[in-house]
Amino acid sequence: MPRVDFTNINDINDFSPIPDGEYLARVVDVETDSTRSGDEMWKLRLQVEGGEHAGRLLFDNMIFSPKAMPRVKLMCASFGLDVSGVLDLAPTMLLQKQALVSVYQESYEDDRGQQKVTNRVAYDGYSAVPGHDAPPPF
Numbered sequence: 001m002p003r004v005d006f007t008n009i010n011d012i013n014d015f016s017p018i019p020d021g022e023y024l025a026r027v028v029d030v031e032t033d034s035t036r037s038g039d040e041m042w043k044l045r046l047q048v049e050g051g052e053h054a055g056r057l058l059f060d061n062m063i064f065s066p067k068a069m070p071r072v073k074l075m076c077a078s079f080g081l082d083v084s085g086v087l088d089l090a091p092t093m094l095l096q097k098q099a100l101v102s103v104y105q106e107s108y109e110d111d112r113g114q115q116k117v118t119n120r121v122a123y124d125g126y127s128a129v130p131g132h133d134a135p136p137p138f
Helices: 066-078
Strands: 021-034 040-048 057-063 098-109 115-127
Touching (some): 057 066, 057 098, 057 115, 066 098, 066 115
Antiparallel strands (some): 021 040, 040 057
């Protein structure tokens, strides 16, 4: 049987929001799903790469509806993908890609009527990492 000392282990379930700001983040997971209206949706898990909040997770969705295509294009360009024409995009193409991600805190009421605060990625909250060879978004 393994002997485990948990005294210096941080709580891995710390989902408290991080301060508003721009963070270098890397895509660490992409889960495919669909919206209630039937549009394809990818759930992105982004990990903050540096600074005081390194290792913290941010969550965002990439929704493939006609209305959301400008944001999809911005996100892909920010991750360094060529968006100048047709792209057969696959979830694996985003894994380990980095971008600067702008987040803000938002309050909401949960199912039990309690006020909570979470992070949201701004609609236009993605930009290329300076010095990376990312094509322009538009």
